[in-house]
């Protein structure tokens with residue numbers, strides 16, 4: 001269940017490249033041998049501007065309303081912009097948001113060498129005992145980005161209708177391999193000449209039965225369905 005964060009949480013040490021699970025405190029998990037005390041870790045990736053942060057902003061109140069004890073790790077190229085935006089939002093205690101500065105292609109730190117993100121997740125678990133869910137937001141990338149399963153248990157790829165209705169047909173690894181494909185900005189479809197039902201049909205056609213959900217992250221449409229999937233897939237609460 002959701003617990004208010006401690007009055008004086010232990011200080012968060014900034015993660016350093018190269019620090020991995022071995023230096024994590026006892027409360028942290030080990031992705032290979034998931035313990036019952038460890039938080040589920042999910043990824044949210046997708047092209048630049050598709051609405052990853054907006055989806056997280058919409059998900060936080062829904063998940064908190066369901067009693068989920070959660071935290072977020074953001075990834076930006078050379079800034080902490082997304083983390084600052086979430087900390088300022090008032091949606092989540094600022095201490096529950098950590099930023100990783102990738103300093104390289106965003107997919108490098110979520111796939112090739114995710115140790116920086118793993119360490120940030122471990123820091124959050126140490127600071128917030130009872131944490132149930134950590135959301136890792138990738139920096140905006142291209143259709144090829146995927147998450148390492150050393151870092152996350154399950155991941156979402158977010159595309160948006162304004163990016164073009166041909167994106168599902170291009171079959172990038174994010175579209176094909178993610179556990180959930182979110183097609184965001186459905187409200188913009190009429191304005192950018194996109195046939196949304198056809199785009200969703202194309203997305204379903206290439207995903208081999210894996211889930212596709214249409215959202216408008218600004219109005220919240222579709223966000224409960226995304227939360228349902230997270231709950232079923234990694235929280236085992238539904």
Ligand SMILES: Nc1nc2c(ncn2[C@@H]2O[C@H](COP(=O)(O)OP(=O)(O)OP(=O)(O)O)[C@@H](O)[C@H]2O)c(=O)[nH]1
Pocket residue numbers: 046047048049050051052053054055082139140141184185186187188215216217218219
């Ligand atoms: N109309 C509309 N705009 C949206 C929606 N979701 C996000 N946006 C807008 O799209 C822009 C980009 O959204 P972000 O949430 O910053 O996208 P992002 O994927 O996190 O962006 P990067 O981190 O830069 O890759 C912002 O201006 C949002 O307000 C939506 O469903 N509908």
